[in-house]
Amino acid sequence: MTGSVNILRCYSPRELQERIDWSYFFFAWGLRGESSEADTLRKEAERLLPRFQAEGVVARAVYSLRPAWSEGDDVVLPAYQGQPEVRLCFLRQQHLREDSPCLCLSDFIAPHDAVAAPLSAQYLGLFSTAAASPEEFPHDVTSTFHRADACPCCNPAMRVLGRGRLEKSVADDDAYSRMMRQTVLDRLAEAAAEMLHEELLGSFGTEPVGTEVRPAVGYPSMPDQSLIFDIAKALSIDSIGVRLTENGMMIPHAATCGLVFAHPAARYFDVGFVCPEQIADYASRRQRSIGSLQRFLVSRKRC
Numbered sequence: 437m438t439g440s441v442n443i444l445r446c447y448s449p450r451e452l453q454e455r456i457d458w459s460y461f462f463f464a465w466g467l468r469g470e471s472s473e474a475d476t477l478r479k480e481a482e483r484l485l486p487r488f489q490a491e492g493v494v495a496r497a498v499y500s501l502r503p504a505w506s507e508g509d510d511v512v513l514p515a516y517q518g519q520p521e522v523r524l525c526f527l528r529q530q531h532l533r534e535d536s537p538c539l540c541l542s543d544f545i546a547p548h549d550a551v552a553a554p555l556s557a558q559y560l561g562l563f564s565t566a567a568a569s570p571e572e573f574p575h576d577v578t579s580t581f582h583r584a585d586a587c588p589c590c591n592p593a594m595r596v597l598g599r600g601r602l603e604k605s606v607a608d609d610d611a612y613s614r615m616m617r618q619t620v621l622d623r624l625a626e627a628a629a630e631m632l633h634e635e636l637l638g639s640f641g642t643e644p645v646g647t648e649v650r651p652a653v654g655y656p657s658m659p660d661q662s663l664i665f666d667i668a669k670a671l672s673i674d675s676i677g678v679r680l681t682e683n684g685m686m687i688p689h690a691a692t693c694g695l696v697f698a699h700p701a702a703r704y705f706d707v708g709f710v711c712p713e714q715i716a717d718y719a720s721r722r723q724r725s726i727g728s729l730q731r732f733l734v735s736r737k738r739c
Contacts, residue, residue: 442672445497445632449488452495452627460626464619481620488569493621495567495628496676499635499696504560505548509540510721511560512548513670522670524560524695525721526658527707530714541657544649544699554700561696562671563632563650566678567624568688573677621690629692649702652694653684656706660718662732664693684732 458478459469467474502513513522528540545560546553566573633650651657653664664684671693673680679687686693710718710733719726 442675443499443635444675445628445635447495447497447624447628447631449485449493449495449624452624452631453482453485455627455630456623457626457630458623461619461623464622481616481623484616484620488620488624491569493567493569493624495565495624496573496678497563497565497628497632498671498673498676499561499563499632500671501559501561502670503558504545505550505558506542506545507547509542511542511545513560519670522666524663524666525718527660527710527714527718529705529707530711531708539657539705541651541695541697544697544702556698556700559698561698562667562694563629563696564667564671564673564676564678564686564691564693565625565628565632566676566686566688566691567621567628568677568690572688618690621688625690625692629694633696648696648698649704650694650696651704652692655694655704656708657704658694659707659710660729660733662724662729667693667695 458481461478461481462469462474465474465477467477500519502516502519504511504513506512509526509528511524511526513519513524515521526541529538531538544557546557550557629650629652633648649657653667654661661684664680664686668680673686673693677688678691678693681687715726715729715733719729722729
């Protein structure tokens with residue numbers, strides 16, 4: 437197996453339709469998947485796909501497969517084919533568990549001096565995807581921003597727009613249409629990640645056996661959203677037209693970025709509580725101030 441740098445793909449809505457996971461679409465709208473409202477909403481969303489196809493909407497994707505090794509709770513990506521060395525620092529579960537050890541994503545990458553480590557444990561996959569019409573991929577990130585007031589994930593009040601549609605005003609209908617478009621684009625970006633994952637597994641030389649994981653930035657196993665800046669150093673996300681704001685927001689909004697681990701023991705997990713002592717150690721490894729990191733950490737309960 438050899439590392440691949442910046443493999444680009446472009447998928448159409450028609451190609452991705454069968455890979456859309458509608459459960460997260462329903463979650464964004466605050467609906468249960470088995471309800472009649474959810475069924476109606478899905479049918480309306482599916483009617484958007486041919487329109488997206490005609491508009492030229494695409495999901496762009498990039499991935500890189502890099503040699504890697506672990507050092508404690510960090511993963512080192514050495515300089516490779518013109519790409520700089522990057523150190524990715526992760527958080528480890530701190531609560532005691534009787535049924536399994538406290539996990540960290542670095543556990544799924546072999547140390548540099550490991551003997552007879554699986555080949556898949558000596559490489560790390562990096563990916564990013566984004567879905568938008570060609571003109572919506574930004575060239576100047578400062579001119580585009582995420583409207584939290586118009587996002588159902590950030591503003592729960594927007595979720596009610598999927599219900600009682602006949603009673604809404606024209607202004608509400610415009611908001612409903614915008615949010616329908618955005619949530620379907622979000623699903624296309626995730627579907628592109630699924631297609632990319634399948635191809636990346638082939639690069640690992642493994643067969644999908646249910647142990648490969650694809651955590652995105654902000655997932656429970658990678659709750660520090662500022663890691664997106666470190667991943668971007670090792671993966672040219674600008675090659676697919678994605679930009680980052682100073683706060684780590686991806687533009688266009690229907691975008692995702694993360695890692696792929698193919699270690700036989702790899703699985704999803706929740707870091708859980710992040711104690712002050714761990715944050716201090718983590719900030720030292722990241723060479724960042726504690727305050728600069730805390731604003732990027734997904735909200736966690738105190739120990």
